[in-house]
Amino acid sequence: MKKVMIIGGGIIGLTLANYLDKTKFDVTVIDSLIGQATSASAGIISPWLSKRRNKKWYQLAQDGAAFFPKLVRDFALDESIYAPCGTLVVRPEKALQELAELAENRRKEAPGIGEIDLLTGSQTKEVLPLLKEMPSLRITGGGRLDGQAYLAHLKANAQQQQVTFIEEKAEIVRTDNHWQIKTKDHFLETEILCLTAGPGLLDLLSPLGYQVDIRPQKGQLLSFATNLPTNSWPVAMLEGEGDLIPFSNGQILLGATHENDAGWDLTPTEAAQQQLMTGIGAFLEDPEALFAAPMTMRVGTRAYTSDFAPFFGEVPDETNLFAASGLGSSGLTTGPYIGYLLANRINEVHAQPTDFSCYTKPMTEYIKKRL
Ligand SMILES: Cc1cc2nc3c(=O)[nH]c(=O)nc-3n(C[C@H](O)[C@H](O)[C@H](O)COP(=O)(O)OP(=O)(O)OC[C@H]3O[C@@H](n4cnc5c(N)ncnc54)[C@H](O)[C@@H]3O)c2cc1C
Incomplete structure (x- = not known):
């Protein structure tokens, strides 16, 4: 069984953890709980009247809103969580x-x-x-989505599927075939690493020589x-x-x-x-x-991000490193769908990759190697 580690247990990270195939992957979520946007959020799911001209963003927000009925069914969300x-x-x-x-x-x-x-x-x-x-x-x-209640519900659901939770701040240590993760009390290794750390992505990728537009x-x-x-x-x-x-x-x-x-x-x-x-x-x-x-x-x-648009997918030039960030003010609307899309990509690792280009510019626009 391959290991998947997710750094960042907000709305993307926990949705991703829940949709990953537990017959294939042993999943761990590491979260520092600091500054989390999901728990602080207002809860509005209503993107259709936005006058933003960014077509990829609107497509993502529209499909993200349309995803809610499936989300409600998949995780039995009651009206105190989503209504x-x-x-x-x-x-x-x-x-x-x-x-x-x-x-x-x-x-x-x-x-x-x-x-x-x-x-x-x-x-x-x-x-x-x-x-x-x-x-x-x-x-x-x-x-309306209660971000705190959603995370509590999805955490309980993931724990029933043997997902491990670690409440600490993480750092990435690069190795050749595996990713090593350091926290205050743990030194962990994983084959697949997902960074869903909101603005924390900046601190996670900088030591690896990346500039991140966040x-x-x-x-x-x-x-x-x-x-x-x-x-x-x-x-x-x-x-x-x-x-x-x-x-x-x-x-x-x-x-x-x-x-x-x-x-x-x-x-x-x-x-x-x-x-x-x-x-x-x-x-x-x-x-x-x-x-x-x-x-x-x-x-x-x-x-x-500089163009107020989210990005998600594989980090360029790295193996088995995924990232998603930049969700701005509409991340409760787009976050669950992004988590689902990333899970599909990882679950079907040998199948045709899912194309995210209708939703986001290439990740090289946002994450670049420092010269
Ligand atoms: C006040 C407010 C109101 C909002 N209202 C709405 C709204 O009405 N509708 C809407 O659609 N969106 C809204 N949003 C936006 C939405 O909440 C966010 O876009 C979305 O929750 C982001 O989710 P995320 O999973 O990317 O990040 P987050 O929820 O921020 O989760 C990231 C997690 O990563 C953890 N982390 C970071 N670095 C590390 C590290 N090194 N090690 C371990 N853990 C780490 C953090 O502690 C955090 O828990 C609002 C946001 C705010 C702040």
């Missing part, structure tokens, strides 16, 4: 008309968008009573524990940086910030709290009532 709760997009009327046209066009390729309705202010308030009366566009296919971005959000009947409420994508994401148990998330100059800093800040409360509060009927609920802050580190 197709629908999305409301709140914008001025003219912008909503344009978005409705875009949605109608995109639905031809992506039937998962579901129903598309322009709602009046009072209809908007009826489906999400926290909001002021404002017109919105509702798409019923949007969903930068960390800090994201903060607010989580309110309420007694509100949030179960059937949709996600609201508001103007600016603000989104409101109701989960099934009364929890309401407001977020998130995109801080490019904070590096790896994981400290929650008063400034972010104020920014989110002021920005999102402007859309709420009674912001003070929500802000009176017990609140915690979440902080995570996203990974970005």
Whole structure:
């Protein structure tokens, strides 16, 4: 049985670990749990109205969203983990008309968008009573994923399949036929190595002589524990940086910030709290009532590339070394599908390789040998 080691137990790493063929591979996941984006994330799965022009990214995001029904079946995800709760997009009327046209066009390729309705202010308030009366566009296919609950569920599932977990920071030590991995308490060897470490990919590959086009971005959000009947409420994508994401148990998330100059800093800040409360509060009927609920802050580190696009596949000029990173703000949407595609590639190691070029530029665009 061949060994596969995965460094990085976020959404890509754990989905990959679960889809690897355990009759062929002995799988270990090593994760430092530091700065993880998946656990800090907001949870919006609704890529169809994006105006980004990057076609490969959009194809990946569209196919990633379409993958969710399979993910739900394969891992028996209940509605506390993933729910197709629908999305409301709140914008001025003219912008909503344009978005409705875009949605109608995109639905031809992506039937998962579901129903598309322009709602009046009072209809908007009826489906999400926290909001002021404002017109919105509702798409019923949007969903919400609880990143923390997803990882806990997939970890338990993987453990039942004898996947080993090590909670430590890892370093790679190069050898000829095997990859050696060093952590504080372990020295491990593996035939196949997968790096799904978010922005941590930079530190993992630099000592091997690689330049990696990745930068960390800090994201903060607010989580309110309420007694509100949030179960059937949709996600609201508001103007600016603000989104409101109701989960099934009364929890309401407001977020998130995109801080490019904070590096790896994981400290929650008063400034972010104020920014989110002021920005999102402007859309709420009674912001003070929500802000009176017990609140915690979440902080995570996203990974970005220069062209804001993810990459994944085999690292150039290396044997049995795979990497995936750069998922940015949409990694809950694309991450499970990337994990699945990588698992298929590794499971069918002697078959025709799966072609990822419709989703991502060649990895040499992002990972280069230092001269
Ligand atoms: C505040 C916030 C809100 C977001 N909201 C959304 C959203 O609404 N919708 C959406 O689609 N996406 C969202 N995202 C983006 C999404 O969460 C990320 O793109 C995605 O989770 C990245 O997954 P990943 O598996 O690549 O990395 P991560 O989840 O960051 O996991 C990487 C793991 O690798 C580990 N690691 C790194 N280096 C090492 C090492 N040397 N040794 C061992 N372990 C290591 C880290 O500890 C971490 O656990 C949000 C992100 C943030 C921060």
